[in-house]
Amino acid sequence: xxxxxxxxxxxxxxxxxxxxxxxxxxxxxxxxxxxxxxxxxxxxxxxxxxxxxxxxxxxxxxxxxxxxxxxxxxxxxxxxxxxxxxxxxxxxxxxxxxxxxxxxxxxxxxxxxxxxxxxxxxxxxxxxxxxxxxxxxxxxxxxxxxxxxxxxxxxxxxxxxxxxxxxxxxxxxxxxxxxxxxxxxxxxxxxxxxxxxxxxxxxxxxxxxxxxxxxxxxxxxxxxxxxxxxxxxxxxxxxxxxxxxxxxxxxxxxxxxxxxxxxxxxxxxxxxxxxxxxxxxxxxxxxxxxxxxxxxxxxxxxxxxxxxxxxxxxxxxxxxxxxxxxxxxxxxxxxxxxxxxxxxxxxxxxxxxxxxxxxxxxxxxxxxxxxxxxxxxxxxxxxxxxxxxxxxxxxxxxxxxxxxxxxxxxxxxxxxxxxxxxxxxxxxxxxxxxxxxxxxxxxxxxxxxx
Ligand code: GDP
Ligand code: GDP
Numbered sequence: 001x002x003x004x005x006x007x008x009x010x011x012x013x014x015x016x017x018x019x020x021x022x023x024x025x026x027x028x029x030x031x032x033x034x035x036x037x038x039x040x041x042x043x044x045x046x047x048x049x050x051x052x053x054x055x056x057x058x059x060x061x062x063x064x065x066x067x068x069x070x071x072x073x074x075x076x077x078x079x080x081x082x083x084x085x086x087x088x089x090x091x092x093x094x095x096x097x098x099x100x101x102x103x104x105x106x107x108x109x110x111x112x113x114x115x116x117x118x119x120x121x122x123x124x125x126x127x128x129x130x131x132x133x134x135x136x137x138x139x140x141x142x143x144x145x146x147x148x149x150x151x152x153x154x155x156x157x158x159x160x161x162x163x164x165x166x167x168x169x170x171x172x173x174x175x176x177x178x179x180x181x182x183x184x185x186x187x188x189x190x191x192x193x194x195x196x197x198x199x200x201x202x203x204x205x206x207x208x209x210x211x212x213x214x215x216x217x218x219x220x221x222x223x224x225x226x227x228x229x230x231x232x233x234x235x236x237x238x239x240x241x242x243x244x245x246x247x248x249x250x251x252x253x254x255x256x257x258x259x260x261x262x263x264x265x266x267x268x269x270x271x272x273x274x275x276x277x278x279x280x281x282x283x284x285x286x287x288x289x290x291x292x293x294x295x296x297x298x299x300x301x302x303x304x305x306x307x308x309x310x311x312x313x314x315x316x317x318x319x320x321x322x323x324x325x326x327x328x329x330x331x332x333x334x335x336x337x338x339x340x341x342x343x344x345x346x347x348x349x350x351x352x353x354x355x356x357x358x359x360x361x362x363x364x365x366x367x368x369x370x371x372x373x374x375x376x377x378x379x380x381x382x383x384x385x386x387x388x389x390x391x392x393x394x395x396x397x398x399x400x401x402x403x404x405x406x407x408x409x410x411x412x413x414x415x416x417x418x419x420x421x422x423x424x425x426x427x428x429x430x431x432x433x434x435x436x437x438x439x440x441x442x443x444x445x446x447x448x449x450x
Contacts, residue, residue: 009088187365198280207344302406304360360439416446
């Protein structure tokens with residue numbers, strides 16, 4: 001599990017600026033369904049060796065009514081799911097009524113809260129920060145999110161104490177041991193961890209029930225907390241699986257409830273835990289950015305994926321054709337993932353999902369030797385020469401496996417760190433085709449030869 005950090009504060013204090021700095025990417029997962037919030041963002045933070053999930057809660061004024069109240073409530077849910085809350089205030093504004101309201105709320109929570117005074121650049125930080133002691137939230141941390149000043153210190157103070165509970169927070173250490181052991185892991189002997197993820201109401205619980213068989217429903221009906229998925233061991237065709245169920249507690253009746261039970265944090269944690277991620281999409285809704293972001297998140301995390309387009313029952317033929325065209329267009333970036341058209345309700349196509357799950361896992365964990373990888377690299381190089389960099393041709397020398405699940409190929413050569421992105425992508429695709437890899441992202445990394 002990765003720790004979860006929520007950024008909380010009034011609008012304009014610098015939450016998105018800090019979020020962008022911590023994630024260094026535009027791949028934020030934006031929750032975009034109605035009723036959740038308009039702009040709550042989730043990202044994988046990789047900063048100064050720290051690895052965690054960060055939520056930009058979108059801003060609370062402290063005096064919400066109506067729509068804003070719903071939004072504030074959702075921000076409060078994010079706070080509930082977080083291991084650590086960074087409460088941002090604006091050093092240039094002094095303490096506002098909104099800050100006080102948020103502080104009152106946070107003081108009542110049993111949460112680790114750090115008060116972060118942003119925008120200390122170009123002003124007398126000591127003087128500006130003195131005012132905020134009145135919020136009585138302990139030690140103050142001054143930062144300038146826009147310039148990165150103080151951010152490393154903030155993480156050392158606030159996050160490092162969580163390292164004992166979350167070994168993956170500082171992956172540097174964990175990675176070393178993985179590299180040593182990856183050749184000895186017998187992946188076939190391990191249970192395959194399969195996460196079922198997707199937006200609310202796409203049919204995740206229906207599918208989970210279908211997979212488990214109706215008699216198992218009672219077992220899986222146990223209530224989890226908002227952020228923890230339920231892990232369900234099962235067997236199928238002689239293979240052990242652990243289903244990671246994000247759909248959570250069964251709910252009947254009210255529509256709004258589905259959204260309340262849905263948790264992006266839970267989904268992201270499930271993806272982190274899984275070997276293979278089954279992304280469920282609703283055939284009756286257009287493919288949303290949220291669907292694409294979920295897929296992107298899983299691939300970034302190095303997880304294998306299979307896509308299930310659910311509710312394929314009762315659709316007219318021309319409607320089906322139209323949906324398929326739309327999917328081709330929007331899912332082009334994951335053309336290596338299998339897409340299944342299923343009906344969780346009737347069970348149609350559900351069994352075949354497992355063929356692709358197995359295939360993706362096999363692709364992700366298959367051993368490939370140095371000579372084979374080097375041969376493929378040479379073929380790629382013969383068909384399409386690497387470009388010149390400052391007048392010299394980049395030379396690829398040999399390739400070997402750097403790890404599995406996801407598969408990593410390490411290429412050694414001269415000036416390989418200068419290879420343009422287009423050639424790197426060419427190599428990734430070449431390896432993918434030559435190795436027949438399906439459903440899993442592969443990573444090609446480069447090492448400069450001495
Ligand atoms: P949010 O609404 O809390 O997400 O705030 P934003 O991240 O959008 O920032 C609001 C404004 O403050 C933007 O104009 C930022 O450029 C500015 N800002 C953010 N961080 C800093 C900082 O460290 N120093 C200064 N001077 N301005 C900042
Ligand atoms: P979850 O929020 O993703 O767990 O979604 P549920 O499994 O609770 O399903 C949401 C709604 O979609 C329910 O009313 C289900 O009966 C319905 N549903 C689920 N799967 C199918 C399907 O394959 N076909 C049709 N027509 N409806 C489905």
